[in-house]
Amino acid sequence: MTSRSPKTTARTSSEARAVARTQTLLKGKDGIGTVRRTTLPGGLRIVTETLPSVRSATFGIWAHVGSRDETPALGGATHYLEHLLFKGTHRRSALDISSALDAVGGEMNAFTAKEYTCYYARVLDTDLPLAIDVVCDMLTGSLIRQEDVDAERGVILEEIAMTEDDPGDVVHDLFARTMFGDTPLGRPVLGTVDTVEALTADRIRRFYKKHYDPTHLVVAAAGNIDHATVVRQVRRAFEKAGALTRTDAAPVAPRDGRRAIRTAGRVEVLSRRTEQAHVVLGVPGLARTDDRRWALGVLNTALGGGMSSRLFQEVREKRGLAYSVYSYTSGFADCGLFGVYAGCRPNQVHDVLSICRDELDRVAREGLGDDEIARAIGQLKGSTVLGLEDTGALMNRIGKSELCWGDQMSVDDMLARMAAVTPDDVRDVAAELLGQRPSLSVIGPLKDKQADRLHTAVA
Structure with missing residues (x-):
């Protein structure tokens, strides 16, 4: 172990505190409805809204990635990855993840959209530390094993088949294709049977490492919570996973998009x-x-x-x-x-x-x-x-x-x-x-x- 002088240690701690900054974005009445943001070293943002009158809390992590970020060969990768993050980490099996929230009457889920993905858990306020630990573990420690990719492929193909059986859903995907053509916005979020069957574990792992960096993530929590406590718990979870090693990284800016191809009269x-x-x-x-x-x-x-x-x-x-x-x-x-x-x-x-x-x-x-x-x-x-x-x-x-x-x-x-x-x-x-x-x-x-x-x- 390399020793450091007290002077160097103090300077490093001061620099870290300067990077982690907290702002009150919206000030509620008597603290109710107050929204705060803390940006941690490494570019991770944490926003909370306090509502002391309830007995629940919802914790979520938003990823700055959606199906719009996929190449044709990666069609459906974002949604595939959403499934895989529930399949196990270095600390928990898939059963451990689901049973942890079930045991306290909580609910956990995720959704993928064209421009973002969200993972969330809703629990009693007293169980918020558990929800934070489980969801953060999923986002930072997913294994993405070959056997999980193979097993989940069948599940996703069934989900595509289920969607195809509902023409009220399919017509909206068809309309997106009609308007945007063969562009990322025109392709279905789920991908197609061909693209899902072609996705490999290596491709999905690379996609995960590229898009699930802390600079691309926003942590959000609302309910009967304390902002400072949430920040400490989230920071502890990310540091435990070694996900906050960079101190000079800044959060990615909101997406400005790429002008989509739009057609009329089709x-x-x-x-x-x-x-x-x-x-x-x-x-x-x-x-x-x-x-x-x-x-x-x-x-x-x-x-x-x-x-x-x-x-x-x-x-x-x-x-x-x-x-x-x-x-x-x-x-x-x-x-x-x-x-x-x-x-x-x-x-x-x-x-x-x-x-x-x-x-x-x-x-x-x-x-x-x-x-x-x-x-x-x-x-x-x-x-x-x-x-x-x-x-x-x-x-x-x-x-x-x-x-x-x-x-x-x-x-x-x-x-x-x-x-x-x-x-x-x-x-x-x-x-x-x-x-x-x-x-x-x-x-x-x-x-x-x-x-x-x-x-x-x-x-």
């Missing part, structure tokens, strides 16, 4: 023997950082966000042509989607599309009425607040905000941005987005003549 039809035809009609939308996203949120809610929305009233209530009809938005780092989904009997698909196209064209020309905008704003504000009633939702909000925006916005500020949307704001974004030539994706048992007629819906 029609893709997938013939399936289904009872319904599943359709998505849509246009390019807005990036998640676009300030007009608040106006788009109001537009989306008024058009297809509830039972009082235009599309629900016109398609379902007045004509009974569909059971499920709604609109939605997806925002990425540099682009987005706005889509309308409907499921209907195959012989009514043209009527449904005609009504949807007419409503989109009408709103593009005329905008929305004041009463519709007021109702949509009220609906958005209420659903936003109600959606943040549990610690899991709070953890998702602060973790995703840190990873995707690098900042936090209070709920009051969010509600104020919604309330500030004007009819002119909605009219402008409607004219720009809905005035574009749409693309269309359809899955169902359509005959050739029916499929040929679908091109008129985007003409």
Whole structure:
């Protein structure tokens, strides 16, 4: 062991303290709802939101990697890796991981998206140290053994098959391909049977080492917690795994994206023997950082966000042509989607599309009425607040905000941005987005003549 002088030791400790910095991002009332961030040496960020009135806590780790970061040969690697991190570490077997949370009545899961991945556990507040230790161990100490890769391959292929059996899910993947083509945003998050079968343990290990560095991770916790305690426990877990050896690393910046290839007026039809035809009609939308996203949120809610929305009233209530009809938005780092989904009997698909196209064209020309905008704003504000009633939702909000925006916005500020949307704001974004030539994706048992007629819906 090499000895160091007291002077050198003191200087090193001082430098380490200077690197680890804590900020209060949002100040709550009497400490409730306070959001803090600590950046550790090595670039690991830890954000927490304190809610002393509950008896639970949710702990999550967000990775700055999604299916958008895959090459064609690595299709599905991000999601594959999500599965493998549950298969065992140097300290725990797969059974140890699952039984640890089961034994305290907790729940643990993960999800993979186009631009990020999240692993989380929800437990009683007294069991938070256990959740931190288990999830951090998974993220830093995964073995990714060949036998686990081989075993999990079958599970993922079954998941792909299960998804393929649900045309209501498949049509959204089809629409992404219709809009973005053969690009990372146009490919399915799960990958395909061919790409999953071709992935090797070595490729997945390299992918893991590249994208699960502390600089690419955000730790988020919400509930009846103490920020300083969470920081100490997370730091201990990462240092135990040897994952904080660098002291000069800075967190990666929020993704700025690469301009995706977008096409207009494309029609893709997938013939399936289904009872319904599943359709998505849509246009390019807005990036998640676009300030007009608040106006788009109001537009989306008024058009297809509830039972009082235009599309629900016109398609379902007045004509009974569909059971499920709604609109939605997806925002990425540099682009987005706005889509309308409907499921209907195959012989009514043209009527449904005609009504949807007419409503989109009408709103593009005329905008929305004041009463519709007021109702949509009220609906958005209420659903936003109600959606943040549990610690899991709070953890998702602060973790995703840190990873995707690098900042936090209070709920009051969010509600104020919604309330500030004007009819002119909605009219402008409607004219720009809905005035574009749409693309269309359809899955169902359509005959050739029916499929040929679908091109008129985007003409």
